[in-house]
Amino acid sequence: MMTIRAILPEKTLRTENVLLRPLRPSDGPAIAAGLSDYEVTRWLARVPYPYSLDEAERFLAWERAQRPVSAEQVYAIDRDGMIGLISLRDAGPEPVLGYWLAQAHWGKRYMSEAVAALVDDTFVDPDVTTIQSGVFEGNERSLAIQKRLGFEIIGRSIQHNLALGRDLAHIDTALTRARHYEFKK
Template sequence: MVPARPQDMDLAAKLGRAEMRAALSHKTAAASATPGPCPVIATRRLVLRPHRLADAGAISESLGDFQVTRMLARVPQPYHRQDALDWLVPQVSGILPDWTLAITSGDDTHIGLVGIELRHDHWHLGYWLNRFYWGKGYMSEAVAAALERFFRRMPQTTVFSGAFADNLASLRIQKKLGFRIIDANQIFSLSRNAMAPHVETMLLPQDLRVITGQ
């Protein structure tokens, strides 16, 4: 049996006992399994695919926009093509257990990202979208499809996520998909170069809500 650590006790204070047992058992399973290679997923309007080095230009263009990066914790501003290449090299190498799916439109144009990565024995969801594609429902469509496929491969896994408190659109997406709020704190934003209020969330596989018309 895995002993409870301080961070597990903090989680227990926020969840009921049954939910805590489920989250910890899912966590133990996650630490000993991976979802396999990054897949290709087609939705009604999008294709999610593994990244390529050739995506560097589109990524740097999207993340060169402060309106995008201000909502991300670990992306610097300004953001250059070399930053994108430095990030892409390990992603395309196949050595990481993570899924980092490029969100592409019908002509294979890279317009955003959905990532599910293993950090400190937990799977974490992150995502962003080029600002010119906001307001079309693309982010909800892409995140829902990625989570549905991930849970098919990792059915005993809890996924953690979150958003800055002023990112209401992201919090709405997570609520719509079945995430629940488990904490609120402050974390450092590289692009803002400041601490900012942050909301922590969690999703159990059975709580994922399917988006119709996807």
């Protein structure tokens, strides 16, 4: 079942400091630069390391081709240029949140703003009951963002990390609709 979100690919979300916007073909160099940093890529499950411009261009071509038919939402995080990505996979009542930010922009609360904006927008859909996410053990910065927004640890699992080429311990998190609105008060 396709959600309304899947057929609104040009949607943007604005926060005080960042803009979430659809990806552009010109984002390839920024994606490659951000993901060629091992300190970024090591925390991501589905991203190879090293990461090249060719890989970024393949990703952008795939995303452009899928955008009209996919329920996955992928946004560039933009602050006078693309500085990271944020996405929701597996549309339906329990989508999965993922994100990364170029290291030069860490510690400035840009990702907190981006995640909060996408979470707020996602819960506008009455069919969404829970947003799932998680982090590899040791990724305290990302876990702190989720906890500030009300995500709770719901379990632990093992997930494959493509950049490291091995399975790693993963902390599974979730934010229910009720908890989200409780945290917004």
